[in-house]
Amino acid sequence: MNAVSEALKSSPFAFNSGDARILSGEEEAAFGWLSINYILSNFDEENKKAMMGIMDMGGASTQIAFEPNVQIMADEFSVKILNHIHRVYATSYLKYGNDQFKMLVLESIKSSSSISGKNASVPIPNPCQCFNFTENFTLPEDTSATFFNGTGDWDECKKVTDALMYPATPCFYVDPSKDCAVNGNYMSELAGDFYAINSLFYTASGLGLVKFTESKTLSLSQIET
Secondary structure, X not given: OHHHHHHHHOOOOOOOOOOOOOOOHHHHHHHHHHHHHHHOOOOOOOOOOOOOEEEEEOOOEEEEEEOOOOOOOOOEEEEEEOOEEEEEEEEEEEOOOHHHHHHHHHHHHHHOOOOOOOOOOOOEEEOOOOXXXXXXXXXXXXXXXXXXXXXXXXXXXXXXXXXXXXXXXEEOOOEEEEEOOHHHOOOOOOOOXXXXXXXXXXXXXXXXXXXXXXXXXXOHHHHHO
16 A cells, blocks of 8 residues: 555645555445446447446455446445436445355365365365366365365356355345345346456356457356356
8 A cells, every 4th residue: 555655646646645545345346337337438428328237256356236227225326427316236245256255165165075185186076166177275274285176067066156145035125035135135126237347257258158359148058058
């Protein structure tokens, strides 16, 4: 932060010591929403377009932001652009980024396995990794590495990840008969189309479903296949 402050002091921007801070996850989501819609010229008064939602998976967290068609009960970010007020639902899921969530997955797989995985010759089967791909990690609670070997089992991996999403949580903000979103958090009713960026894009690109210089619509069944 000191280095950031020094750089900003010497920039043409108005800056005072102490002005620099780290954005909250919700701000990160909201500014991601602003950025994508600005890039797409969706705020153009002469050429009105529907606002795009954004799903942004980083290394430590995942952000979701969009403009609902209903009243937002929580996590609202309001912004006035030109003469229009946009009320955006913006939220962030800490530890649900690619790197941190992978650690949660590996901890879950290890805790349910009868194999210790301390020996590279006897690794723990990992349904969420490519078939026969071996890797090792020192998990947060451990002092030594654990070895895992991929089995590439979509259905088994989905069981692990679904459990870590804690989906079966009543959503009292809206309707107790319906489940909430990830980790029991409230999410406003979905609206419009979304851009999926960062690790969500890298995953689809790594699977050969989208080229690095294009954007396209993908379904979950395509990714599963």
